[in-house]
Amino acid sequence: MASQRKNSRGESLLLRYAILGAWALFCLAPVLWFLSIGLRPRTEIITPQPIYWPSFSLDAWHMIWEDWPMAKYLRNSVAAIFGSVIIDLVLAIPAAYSLARYTYRGRDDIGFYILSTRMMAPAIVAIPIFFLFRNVGLLDTVWALMLVYAAINLSFVTWIIRSYMLDIPKELEDAARTDGAGDLRILWEIIIPAILPGIITASVIAMIFAINEFLFTLLIASTPKAYTMSVALANFTGGSDGLIYNAIALVAFLAFVPVFLVVVAIQKHLSRGLTMGAVKG
Amino acid sequence: MARIELTGIQKRWGAIWGVRDVNIDIADEEFIVFLGPSGCGKTTTMRMIAGLEDPSEGEIRMDGELMNGIDARDRDVAMVFQGYALYPNMSIYENIRFPLRMRGVDKAEHDTLVRRAADLVELSDYLDRKPGALSGGQRQRAALARAIVRQPQVFLMDEPLSNLDAKLRQAMRVQIKHIQRQLRITTVYVTHDQIEAMTLADRIVIMQAGLIQQIGTPDEIYNDPANTFVAGFIGSPPMNLVEGDLQDGRFTAPGIDIAGLTLPRNGKVTLGIRPEDCTVGGHSTQLKGDVYGVEPTGDITYLTIKAGEKLIEVKADRSYRSELGVPETVAFDPARIYLFDSETGQRLR
Ligand SMILES: Nc1ncnc2c1ncn2[C@@H]1O[C@H](COP(=O)(O)OP(=O)(O)OP(=O)(O)O)[C@@H](O)[C@H]1O
Ligand SMILES: [Mg+2]
Numbered sequence: 046m047a048s049q050r051k052n053s054r055g056e057s058l059l060l061r062y063a064i065l066g067a068w069a070l071f072c073l074a075p076v077l078w079f080l081s082i083g084l085r086p087r088t089e090i091i092t093p094q095p096i097y098w099p100s101f102s103l104d105a106w107h108m109i110w111e112d113w114p115m116a117k118y119l120r121n122s123v124a125a126i127f128g129s130v131i132i133d134l135v136l137a138i139p140a141a142y143s144l145a146r147y148t149y150r151g152r153d154d155i156g157f158y159i160l161s162t163r164m165m166a167p168a169i170v171a172i173p174i175f176f177l178f179r180n181v182g183l184l185d186t187v188w189a190l191m192l193v194y195a196a197i198n199l200s201f202v203t204w205i206i207r208s209y210m211l212d213i214p215k216e217l218e219d220a221a222r223t224d225g226a227g228d229l230r231i232l233w234e235i236i237i238p239a240i241l242p243g244i245i246t247a248s249v250i251a252m253i254f255a256i257n258e259f260l261f262t263l264l265i266a267s268t269p270k271a272y273t274m275s276v277a278l279a280n281f282t283g284g285s286d287g288l289i290y291n292a293i294a295l296v297a298f299l300a301f302v303p304v305f306l307v308v309v310a311i312q313k314h315l316s317r318g319l320t321m322g323a324v325k326g
Numbered sequence: 327m328a329r330i331e332l333t334g335i336q337k338r339w340g341a342i343w344g345v346r347d348v349n350i351d352i353a354d355e356e357f358i359v360f361l362g363p364s365g366c367g368k369t370t371t372m373r374m375i376a377g378l379e380d381p382s383e384g385e386i387r388m389d390g391e392l393m394n395g396i397d398a399r400d401r402d403v404a405m406v407f408q409g410y411a412l413y414p415n416m417s418i419y420e421n422i423r424f425p426l427r428m429r430g431v432d433k434a435e436h437d438t439l440v441r442r443a444a445d446l447v448e449l450s451d452y453l454d455r456k457p458g459a460l461s462g463g464q465r466q467r468a469a470l471a472r473a474i475v476r477q478p479q480v481f482l483m484d485e486p487l488s489n490l491d492a493k494l495r496q497a498m499r500v501q502i503k504h505i506q507r508q509l510r511i512t513t514v515y516v517t518h519d520q521i522e523a524m525t526l527a528d529r530i531v532i533m534q535a536g537l538i539q540q541i542g543t544p545d546e547i548y549n550d551p552a553n554t555f556v557a558g559f560i561g562s563p564p565m566n567l568v569e570g571d572l573q574d575g576r577f578t579a580p581g582i583d584i585a586g587l588t589l590p591r592n593g594k595v596t597l598g599i600r601p602e603d604c605t606v607g608g609h610s611t612q613l614k615g616d617v618y619g620v621e622p623t624g625d626i627t628y629l630t631i632k633a634g635e636k637l638i639e640v641k642a643d644r645s646y647r648s649e650l651g652v653p654e655t656v657a658f659d660p661a662r663i664y665l666f667d668s669e670t671g672q673r674l675r
Binding site: 219 | 411416
């Protein structure tokens with residue numbers, strides 16, 4: 046009886062692994078395919094015959110680093126993205142705290158306004174933003190990208206952090222206040238540590254959005270000086286050499302790796318954070 | 327050390343009343359216990375003293391100084407919260423140390439003070455843990471330690487022992503009383519536990535529905551209840567309250583007939599008698615009824631007698647045993663009989 050039960054549990058475990066394995070394969074296949082394209086010679090990729098034993102080549106790898114300023118694009122991406130997330134956190138945490146904790150006239154309107162910035166198509170503000178940056182002389186700079194990414198993400202970063210703050214019992218702040226802590230102390234020592242999973246979740250999502258951002262980046266970065274990975278990727282598709290598939294694949298893979306690493310590193314917080322955020326509105 | 331005066335305190339949120347009218351003058355170094363049913367406004371009153379809530383009406387003074395509108399961090403109070411409110415990301419050690427850091431206590435003293443407070447609540451072995459890894463009772467003691475780690479003007483303790491087992495509760499009670507006497511700090515304490523109230527309090531404040539029913543020493547509250555609410559709230563089991571008719575000093579109700587009362591009044595009244603002021607058996611004619619329940623507890627036997635439709639609780643001798651339904655008589659100590667107005671519940675003297 047007991048062994049039978051154990052057996053059936055073993056079977057269900059097997060089934061579970063089979064399903065998870067299939068799902069993982071489904072999700073990872075494009076990534077692996079990209080990698081395989083990127084690490085093969087160019088001729089092999091464009092041949093119509095199926096190839097069962099691919100050959101390995103670092104041609105594309107050398108090409109992207111040596112023929113193109115890929116390192117610079119990568120640096121631009123990283124600077125713009127991290128910078129934007131830091132700007133977002135610096136602005137969103139106090140804003141969220143205020144929205145979550147204080148009652149004042151117009152609070153709900155401000156909350157709605159913040160959310161409403163996500164409700165329109167980004168293209169609507171593309172032209173004003175272009176002129177804005179041109180007038181302040183920030184066109185074609187990483188700073189401009191940083192500001193744009195920060196602006197795009199600010200609303201939902203604020204919103205996620207706010208919903209985490211709402212989960213913190215008021216009594217906790219009351220206790221800190223009676224113990225003699227002021228507002229900033231409470232925010233720094235009590236609130237922020239308590240909502241760290243939320244802050245991390247919001248940051249990761251903001252990073253992913255920023256990495257994938259294309260429209261504004263293309264608008265602002267008109268020369269390789271401010272190109273990021275996503276725009277550089279688009280620029281590879283043209284040129285006198287025709288389509289260089291293996292290099293494109295490798296760059297796409299490179300754009301994917303940093304996010305992947307970040308997500309893996311903070312996976313524990315992220316899964317907790319996403320579910321917590323899901324329960325709260 | 328502080329005297330706390332609450333004058334005409336009201337608190338409401340829109341149409342919801344938290345506190346309707348509270349007036350107390352708490353003397354310096356006094357131990358005041360708030361006692362009352364759930365939702366009567368104990369926590370609300372305490373939060374107003376702490377400065378976490380502003381009264382809608384009325385004045386709060388500490389040592390004569392008006393405190394309305396003064397922030398909690400600028401009032402020198404330490405509070406144990408009903409929900410503990412431990413900082414989840416800090417170890418118990420850091421939790422207890424937090425008020426010392428915030429109040430600028432000399433760094434060199436922190437360790438000694440934290441360990442002493444933890445020792446008093448028997449939590450020394452748990453200092454490295456996070457609050458999440460403690461049981462309810464341990465968390466509660468951590469919250470208590472955080473409050474007693476420094477010497478504030480006022481201690482506010484909102485049911486600080488509610489989650490402890492009987493033995494630990496007794497031990498903590500002794501500690502709290504001892505610390506309070508030693509440091510001579512004015513203390514406001516909320517509890518549901520009458521024994522706690524009786525043993526700790528210099529004065530007890532009985533509250534109901536946002537109003538104070540009576541303020542007095544434990545003896546006064548027990549011996550001299552101001553109304554049926556206080557009478558029925560204090561004592562375990564609480565005072566028996568029987569509605570009946572008073573004519574020329576003679577009280578009658580189904581199964582009850584007591585003569586020789588000296589109240590110059592006729593009509594409907596409520597008679598109160600404590601279970602411990604009754605004598606079972608003998609040839610009394612004061613109460614005749616049937617045995618309804620017998621509960622031996624070892625050192626005493628609780629006896630319930632049905633007189634008319636009314637159940638009367640009596641404390642009988644520990645050896646008392648009886649079958650149910652057997653007729654029984656009870657005599658009352660005439661000096662310990664209380665009479666109340668049946669309409670208003672107020673004591674008649
Ligand atoms: N922030 C608030 N908003 C609205 N009503 C409140 C608020 N806080 C308390 N109340 C109400 O005020 C009344 C008194 O609450 P309070 O917390 O003081 O009760 P209590 O005596 O401490 O009860 P307990 O013994 O259950 O802790 C209750 O009816 C409660 O619902
Ligand atoms: Mg309460």
